Amino acid sequence: MEAFWDTLQNAWGTLQNSFERVFIVDDRWTLLARGLGLTLFITLLAALLGLALGFLIAIVRSTHDKVTGLKPAPRAALNILNGIAKLYLTVIRGTPVVVQLMIIYFVVFGAVNISKVVVAVIAFGINSGAYVAEIVRSGIMSIERGQMEAGRSLGFSYAQTMVRIILPQAFKNVLPSLGNEIIVLLKETSVSGYIALEDLAKGGDIIRSITYMAFMPLIVVALIYLTVVVFLSHLVTRLERRLRASDH
Amino acid sequence: MTIDDRNTRAGAGDENILIRVEDLEKRFGDLVALSQINIDIHRGEVVVIIGPSGSGKSTFLRTLNMLEDPTAGAVYFNGVNLADLSVNINVHRQKMGMVFQHFNLFPHMTILKNLTAAPIALLKKSRVEAEEDAMRLLVRVGLAEKAQEYPAMLSGGQKQRVAIVRALAMNPDVMLFDEPTSALDPEMVGEVLEVMRDLAREGMTMVIVTHEMGFAREVGSRIVFMDEGQIVEEAVPEVFFTTPRRDRTAQFLRKIL
Numbered sequence A: 001m002e003a004f005w006d007t008l009q010n011a012w013g014t015l016q017n018s019f020e021r022v023f024i025v026d027d028r029w030t031l032l033a034r035g036l037g038l039t040l041f042i043t044l045l046a047a048l049l050g051l052a053l054g055f056l057i058a059i060v061r062s063t064h065d066k067v068t069g070l071k072p073a074p075r076a077a078l079n080i081l082n083g084i085a086k087l088y089l090t091v092i093r094g095t096p097v098v099v100q101l102m103i104i105y106f107v108v109f110g111a112v113n114i115s116k117v118v119v120a121v122i123a124f125g126i127n128s129g130a131y132v133a134e135i136v137r138s139g140i141m142s143i144e145r146g147q148m149e150a151g152r153s154l155g156f157s158y159a160q161t162m163v164r165i166i167l168p169q170a171f172k173n174v175l176p177s178l179g180n181e182i183i184v185l186l187k188e189t190s191v192s193g194y195i196a197l198e199d200l201a202k203g204g205d206i207i208r209s210i211t212y213m214a215f216m217p218l219i220v221v222a223l224i225y226l227t228v229v230v231f232l233s234h235l236v237t238r239l240e241r242r243l244r245a246s247d248h
Numbered sequence B: 001m002t003i004d005d006r007n008t009r010a011g012a013g014d015e016n017i018l019i020r021v022e023d024l025e026k027r028f029g030d031l032v033a034l035s036q037i038n039i040d041i042h043r044g045e046v047v048v049i050i051g052p053s054g055s056g057k058s059t060f061l062r063t064l065n066m067l068e069d070p071t072a073g074a075v076y077f078n079g080v081n082l083a084d085l086s087v088n089i090n091v092h093r094q095k096m097g098m099v100f101q102h103f104n105l106f107p108h109m110t111i112l113k114n115l116t117a118a119p120i121a122l123l124k125k126s127r128v129e130a131e132e133d134a135m136r137l138l139v140r141v142g143l144a145e146k147a148q149e150y151p152a153m154l155s156g157g158q159k160q161r162v163a164i165v166r167a168l169a170m171n172p173d174v175m176l177f178d179e180p181t182s183a184l185d186p187e188m189v190g191e192v193l194e195v196m197r198d199l200a201r202e203g204m205t206m207v208i209v210t211h212e213m214g215f216a217r218e219v220g221s222r223i224v225f226m227d228e229g230q231i232v233e234e235a236v237p238e239v240f241f242t243t244p245r246r247d248r249t250a251q252f253l254r255k256i257l
């Protein structure tokens, strides 16, 4: 019995000790705090860029597939845009995001003096855009053909019908999927360390290498990611329920 | 008849033609959905199109406002050939209301917004003016109290009445109806036909695809029978229903009446 208590006390002491070394000494916890801030910042901006790109690509793709009766010049332009869009989707979805990140940093902007944060936002935004594009495209495709026809028969142009009638409905239908895409994006930004950005994951890794202690910093980093993801998932679920309740 | 007489008559006739369809053809790949369609639709006329399923009725109606691009031929509307790709079709569609079998109301907009969106955006009406006009139209079809509701809250018959006034809100020259009562429960057919009957009485030019033969006979100024992508026969209702000239017409009427 006595021995048991001793062991427990010792374990507790060791834990306290390592907690202090990992987080308190030299204010190392700020590495994680600043890392989390950077992770959230990159995620937010990349998500916005990804949404913008994704919508554009989705509109190009579905317009190309659905619209007939164009004059030769616009049709040719649309074919070219659609080709570019397809190439973009194939390349981005066919290669790892960390490779894309490194190519954009070391190759595309290799000779340019540019903020690494901007590079990360661009890389993750371009990456996310490909996934958003397919989500939004499926949303557009899920809207009945009659909606476009009703809009056009009133005299709305294709673009007006898209913006006023199709996209609002499509957006609502895919909001949960877009929320999930942002969650995926948040986790993917954890490779930012490859271009020496000190995001949350990198913060944990730096502490590990300074303290030679792996367990505590890495577990805490995982818990922080988990907390943020669970929180975001909860928001998505609530959103989903709200949308279903107001389902007209 | 003197030459003068003929000229005036021809002139008056042209004035009166709202839609002229010339040698219209529509193919879907190898399938010929429409061929050799020639017809004039006069202002104030109610043209009812009947025919078996798959005979090209919807396709014909949809080529009138270029929802389907014809593969050959012309559709003159107010003298302008809509099949010409250099024509701004959006402007002309504002003057051609269309009512669909499945209503196609905009589910994310209130009934009022369904009626005002196009007049505000395209006719540059003020919101207040557009809403006043929309309310007048809703009163007319007995749905004023639904103005703030969403389409999902309405019955089929109510939805179709809204769809009709949504098209009317653009103040069109012609109304195109594609089986407006086919998706309705039987007890709701009457309320929609009633609205259409009123429209006809007011002199609205209408092109109606329907299987409601009683209605066709009552309000049609002309019945057009289509089969296999062609116009087989056309006549005023009394003649059409009593003494059809073609065998195919007679056969069809025997089956359906």
Ligand SMILES: Nc1ncnc2c1ncn2[C@@H]1O[C@H](COP(=O)(O)OP(=O)(O)O)[C@@H](O)[C@H]1O
Pocket (backbone or CB within 6 Å): B028, B031, B033, B051, B052, B053, B054, B055, B056, B057, B058, B059, B060
């Ligand atoms: N978008 C389309 N693509 C291919 N075939 C079509 C299309 N729309 C109609 N069709 C074909 O054209 C023919 C006429 O159809 P439709 O005009 O809908 O007939 P109706 O309205 O008289 O029942 C049918 O054989 C139909 O299958």
Ligand SMILES: [Mg+2]
Pocket (backbone or CB within 6 Å): B057, B058, B059, B179
């Ligand atoms: Mg049809």
